Amino acid sequence: MLKRGNKQTISWRDLQGANVARLLFLIFGSLVFGSLVLLLIDRGNPDASFAFKKGKWASFPSSVFHPSVEFVNGTDVIWQIPDSPKAVLFLAHGCNGRAANFWDPSENCPKCVGLPEERLIVLNALSRNFAVLTISSIGRCWSMGREKENVKEIISWWVEKNNLQKLPLTAMGASSGGYFVSALAAEMSFSSITLMIAEGVFDSITITADYPPTLFVHMPKDRRRNELVFRYMEDLKKEGVKVAEIRCMEVPLNPHFFSARIPGIDQKISAKLFELFQKKGFIDGNGYMKSDGREVNWKEALREEDILLAKSKWTNHIQEEMNLAYAYHEMTSLQIDQILDWFESHMNLSKDSSVEGAS
Ligand SMILES: *[C@@H]1O[C@H](CO)[C@@H](O)[C@H](O)[C@H]1NC(C)=O
Numbered sequence: 001m002l003k004r005g006n007k008q009t010i011s012w013r014d015l016q017g018a019n020v021a022r023l024l025f026l027i028f029g030s031l032v033f034g035s036l037v038l039l040l041i042d043r044g045n046p047d048a049s050f051a052f053k054k055g056k057w058a059s060f061p062s063s064v065f066h067p068s069v070e071f072v073n074g075t076d077v078i079w080q081i082p083d084s085p086k087a088v089l090f091l092a093h094g095c096n097g098r099a100a101n102f103w104d105p106s107e108n109c110p111k112c113v114g115l116p117e118e119r120l121i122v123l124n125a126l127s128r129n130f131a132v133l134t135i136s137s138i139g140r141c142w143s144m145g146r147e148k149e150n151v152k153e154i155i156s157w158w159v160e161k162n163n164l165q166k167l168p169l170t171a172m173g174a175s176s177g178g179y180f181v182s183a184l185a186a187e188m189s190f191s192s193i194t195l196m197i198a199e200g201v202f203d204s205i206t207i208t209a210d211y212p213p214t215l216f217v218h219m220p221k222d223r224r225r226n227e228l229v230f231r232y233m234e235d236l237k238k239e240g241v242k243v244a245e246i247r248c249m250e251v252p253l254n255p256h257f258f259s260a261r262i263p264g265i266d267q268k269i270s271a272k273l274f275e276l277f278q279k280k281g282f283i284d285g286n287g288y289m290k291s292d293g294r295e296v297n298w299k300e301a302l303r304e305e306d307i308l309l310a311k312s313k314w315t316n317h318i319q320e321e322m323n324l325a326y327a328y329h330e331m332t333s334l335q336i337d338q339i340l341d342w343f344e345s346h347m348n349l350s351k352d353s354s355v356e357g358a359s
Pocket residue numbers: 072073150153154155157
């Protein structure tokens with residue numbers, strides 16, 4: 001896969017314009033891009049395992065969080081802008097999610113939740129100088145009608161208010177948020193997007209060559225979605241849109257798993273959880289979840305064993321990590337470096353293609 005020409009990177013306009021320096025830059029850029037994609041795409045290697053080895057997840061203190069919170073046009077808008085932002089990242093949660101899940105509780109946002117994967121996505125993005133914008137859906141999931149207009153207005157208002165108009169605008173949505181971002185991208189100018197555990201709504205929107213470069217981060221264990229991602233990638237490629245995928249595989253639990261990923265869970269509880277899940281047969285001999293966390297009766301098992309009774313506020317956090325380990329359908333931060341690389345590698349190229357698109 002990805003034996004694609006550099007067709008849309010080098011336009012006729014560039015050739016005719018005789019801007020040789022620019023052309024060389026574009027050729028160089030596309031070579032760099034090509035090798036990046038080759039690095040990104042490696043079907044043989046489960047992407048998740050190496051990210052785990054890097055041990056980066058708990059290395060950010062939650063004191064980094066000092067988001068601003070505002071209620072705008074009927075919904076929560078929560079954001080943080082680093083000192084020298086180089087791009088804007090809009091994040092769209094999945095069903096039952098909300099903006100508050102992306103941020104740890106802090107003085108500005110005492111009711112923030114800080115779900116483990118969401119918070120790590122934000123922390124990594126901030127550390128690479130992305131201004132991060134999160135918005136809550138009005139209902140349980142995102143809807144495609146009026147809500148799209150509302151979010152477009154909020155993003156434009158926020159960009160202007162913070163004087164970020166000159167920065168590339170990127171977006172990532174998971175599940176329902178992925179469908180939403182895929183639709184939004186047909187109407188708003190993003191430099192590139194990431195659709196996580198979502199194939200997008202490409203059956204119901206018109207794709208043109210100036211649709212932003214699209215990275216699919218998905219979990220092939222969800223075979224139906226895997227097939228749709230494959231199909232839509234082919235469709236997008238045919239239209240001249242850049243695409244890539246990251247396939248997220250299951251990861252084994254171990255006694256440190258929960259404490260390494262959830263700031264509120266200590267090592268002792270983490271080991272107890274692991275032991276209990278082993279005893280109950282939720283995981284196999286190699287530590288892999290046998291079913292999705294949503295299908296396992298783990299909360300009852302915890303009650304029986306009197307673990308974590310006073311800490312039920314971590315229930316959703318633990319559940320999320322179990323789902324992540326099973327790798328069927330969950331928000332994931334394990335591939336965040338590659339995702340941010342994707343955004344960064346399209347910040348300049350996309351500006352060129354948007355010039356083309358305007359002609
Ligand atoms: C709020 O909604 C109104 C009506 O659609 C719109 O005109 C306005 O721009 C919106 N404001 C923001 C900040 O999104």
